[in-house]
Amino acid sequence: MILSLTAEPADVPFDPATTALVIIDMQRDFLEPGGFGESLGNDVSLLQAAVGPIRSVLAAARTAGLLIVHTREGHKPDLSDARPAKLERGAPTARIGAPGPMGRILVRGEPGHGIVPALAPARGEVVIDKPGKGAFYATDLGAVLAARGIATLLVCGVTTEVCVHTTIREGNDRGYRCIALSDGCASYFPEFHRVGLAMIAAQGGIFGWVSSCGAVVEALA
Numbered sequence: 001m002i003l004s005l006t007a008e009p010a011d012v013p014f015d016p017a018t019t020a021l022v023i024i025d026m027q028r029d030f031l032e033p034g035g036f037g038e039s040l041g042n043d044v045s046l047l048q049a050a051v052g053p054i055r056s057v058l059a060a061a062r063t064a065g066l067l068i069v070h071t072r073e074g075h076k077p078d079l080s081d082a083r084p085a086k087l088e089r090g091a092p093t094a095r096i097g098a099p100g101p102m103g104r105i106l107v108r109g110e111p112g113h114g115i116v117p118a119l120a121p122a123r124g125e126v127v128i129d130k131p132g133k134g135a136f137y138a139t140d141l142g143a144v145l146a147a148r149g150i151a152t153l154l155v156c157g158v159t160t161e162v163c164v165h166t167t168i169r170e171g172n173d174r175g176y177r178c179i180a181l182s183d184g185c186a187s188y189f190p191e192f193h194r195v196g197l198a199m200i201a202a203q204g205g206i207f208g209w210v211s212s213c214g215a216v217v218e219a220l221a
């Protein structure tokens, strides 16, 4: 069944059977005080705006039977999957792997690495642990999507201009129709959020489309 999704720069046809909802890095480390985001000097409360819209699109996607993928950015406890160039940034006490109020920063298995309770993955949903900003780099996301015949990615999460953008760019180059859900994305920098979304839809949709969680809920109803 082909549905139509209201989007910029133009509406997009999509088939729920070949569409995945990809929720990027809605982790305590980015959204709650005491994690990676705050260690970088950010106001983490700005990311809360995405939680409600993602909850609604997640519920609709579950009902419609879409493939649901959650991602988590983070590293193995021995940091063997973290490039030195990534580790050496920031103040030494606030770097990846340093101890913090939610455990070691951006390390798998620590409390901060977990997805916020409001968006906890349900049994059977795909959870991709990624060491980079993009969800395809050094993960089996491509294989998971190929096995399900997925052609379209509805992408939301945090942050708009970093991991959401990188994943959409990676997906676009791999041939996926990538649609950012604007209200389901957020940034510590409202201007980067706005411009990040504008960059996707500009030039006839140079590397994707921009829609919203509400539009997806409406299309799936």
Ligand code: C5J
Pocket (backbone or CB within 6 Å): 024, 025, 030, 073, 133, 158, 159, 160, 162, 163, 164
């Ligand atoms: C960042 C992300 N911003 N998930 N990660 O470092 O966007």
